[in-house]
Amino acid sequence: MDQQTLLIPASPIFSFRECHWFLDRDYDDCMHTIRGESVLKAIRTPFGDILFGVSGDGEFLKTTILNGPVTPDARNFLADYVADWFDVRRDIGPFYELLRADSRVAYMAEAFRGLRLVGISDMFEAICWSIIGQQINLTFAYKLKRRMVERYGTHIGWGGEVFPVFPAPEVLAGANIEELRAMQFSQKKAEYVVGIARAFAEGKLCPELIAALPDFESRQKALTAYKGVGIWTANYVLMKTFRMPEGIPHGDVGLLNALTGHGIIGERSEKDKIEAFFNAFPGWETYLTFYLWRSLAVKRLP
Structure with missing residues (x-):
């Protein structure tokens, strides 16, 4: 394999297609560019600015350096950056077990299978x-x-x-x-x-x-x-950035809409019900938030 290309392995239950969907939601985000099934992004690194493209390749993220340094240090930095961006080193199997245990959100384990919490590394x-x-x-x-x-x-x-x-x-x-x-x-x-x-x-x-x-x-x-x-x-x-499960953006309008749509709350003021719901997903609260945001694109919630 040439120096410009990296294959970054993903832990099981990963879908680049789902992550690609999140990044391609018709917003004019200048920080990445969608090109077909690939995502192009330019970042600042300690070794110089790098432009790279990412696409899915089975259980790997295929990452190609399009412009910038290709030294071993730069490649290692980029591999860590992309792995963190797509959170591909995390085993999300336990999260799926918790999803399936709650009938209100159990469908997500299949409907959004492989979606990772796409982060902001900077x-x-x-x-x-x-x-x-x-x-x-x-x-x-x-x-x-x-x-x-x-x-x-x-x-x-x-x-x-x-x-x-x-x-x-x-x-x-x-x-x-x-x-x-x-x-x-x-x-x-x-x-x-x-x-x-x-x-x-x-x-x-x-x-x-x-x-x-x-x-x-x-x-x-x-x-x-x-x-x-x-x-x-x-x-x-x-x-x-820090992938902390407690970092629920409470009060977020989209999150509240999803909680209401799934019958978890009837009124937005029902904080006790929200707390009880998230408490059933210890260590995965922010992942659950991300999946609830994803559900807003589904025309009919279950």
Whole structure:
């Protein structure tokens, strides 16, 4: 096999098709590009920017470096990145056993078989994206993200196209608030994004510091100490970047709609029923959240 191609093994019960569906939901997400059955993405690495394509190859993720370094260190970094992005090293068999034990969601084990919790490996990107999306619809949130990324990020040119790389904290830390306002950021969101970028640029906030904390509560507290990061945003980041099962984005409208549609709650205020439902999935709460979000695309819930 050539140096540009990696085959990343997935643990059993994996479907690239299901993960591809999640990434191809008709939103204008500038951070990846769908090309047929493949996903193209450009990222910043310690070894230089890399543009790569990912596709399914049986029980493997076929990852091809299209532009950028192909040294052993760069290849190892990319393999770990892709494996984390698609969460392919996790055995989700125990989660499926719990699904099948609850008649209200048992159908998911077959309907969404192999879907993994597609993450956001870059903690800085995850926080910025969550702040951008606060209290606006997703379509508009993706527009704001694209404007910011195209202005402050770098890019890789390949095949006559341009593939954006998310801005470095050091660059966004120096962003002009009024320039962000001109992109239709609210005053507060512009201030929050720049403030978070400065915290990263100054080394006050980084994945290693959060990962070193002993439990979910301490990590959540460390994140919410920053302006613009409330409980929902902290939980979203702990879910998507750190894969913590406790990171349920409580109050999320889509999640509440799915819970109602499955007859788990009758009213959105029934917090005791929500807690009891998630308590039956210990260690898999955020996976269950992800599958409930996936169910929103099904025309008729069971």
